[in-house]
Amino acid sequence: MPSPIVISDYREETGSSRSTGATEIERQSEHRAVVHERSGRQEGKYVVLGPNELYPFAEVSDATLFQAIQLTGECISSLGETLGFDPNDFLSIDSKLIQVRVTLRQLFALRSIGDGFGAVVNGCLWGLKNKDTETVSRRQIAALKAVLSEVKRKPLMHFDTAMSLLDDLESVDLSPEPDTLSDLFGPVPEDEQ
């Protein structure tokens, strides 16, 4: 059974409880009514579904999920701002990309949300890391923005969905994995055996 805080938090985010001027106690009892209605024990006017209701098997708290959605939104917003800059204004572009990288690292710390989420954030981090001193093109920034918009929309995505998003990054020459991967973890080369 999902935590009750979940739904009241969600309503605060959307402002639905505030609009009725409810106190915290009233909000919690309202939540209980919602839960009861869903379990068929009490009639009510409406049902508010939070992520835990929509994804009952996800092993992640709503707080983490909301944090991830908020941070992903920040990333998308920063990338959008970057696209608005003069392409020759490297300093402004890179300053925004620094923010994006920092936020992506914070997002990676939330990878318990799921392997799909973790894989995309990881791919975005490596995509930017592998560019190193090279300039990130507008096309690549747009691709990152599109990929992260999908993450924001579907943070609990399956790994297979994540794979196709990483293919989108690869299609604009953003390599979403470490170059050393096969050297480190691949089979021993024949001449070394």
Next chain:
Amino acid sequence: MSSDCCFLDTTVLVEALFKAEARRKSARASIRSYKRSVLPVYAIKEMQLGALKHFIWAHNKLSETASFSTTLRAIQRIFMKPYLQGTALEAMQVGAELLVGSQLSLAQTRSETDAAMADAFRFSLRRRIDRGWKERRKLTTETADNLTCFAETAPRFNESTKLIEIDPQGCSLEDSCCLAAKLRQRPKDLEALLKAIEGKSRPEDNKRRQTLHLLKNTPKREVSDTACRALGDAYFALRCPTDCAILTTNVKDHSVLAGALHKKVDQHKA
């Protein structure tokens, strides 16, 4: 290029599926430079039991230990890869830059950073495994020489254990090797291959010799999965169509066997 057609060996298949991006692109370009490219299922089998198995092991080790440094130590110890020292240090440095480039990062302790790096590499490995398997039959214009005893089982991720599993591996569908009957019809070629490796004492040559003897001299005895795998390069020499060249990174070994059967060998420079 000595022919319009290439017959892929496992080394090029692995290059095209599992190596770093630049090498993958180079191998794919090599394959595309031929009008016709043929992938024998035997190469998929060798890939499944070689490179793919290795990557899966590394993925599962990262998953089990949740530690990048412990996994690297295990690789260096088990596979005796001392030459990896430099690459490992570089990877750790790059991984640390990737994940702890700022004090805002939530991975602030050494063990948290180590676990985060393990996950960063684990996600990438899982993707490489997934992509490699899905693309295996998409590299060439055709796939040939199907093995009815080989299940070609896809690796699958177990959500509860977080491990990648692949079962069954190798040939398990039939009791005996489906290739054996075809190969036994060519005793002269088997003899030529035995002559070509006469006096060679590397472990792989010894195993190959045993299988070639088994095929040539004991027609009623069953050929096991292990014996089939021991054929290795000899398979490619025997089964490469006469109008194709074996495309490999390892011309030296292939030339000896392919040369004995007047087959051509082209080198892909990795």
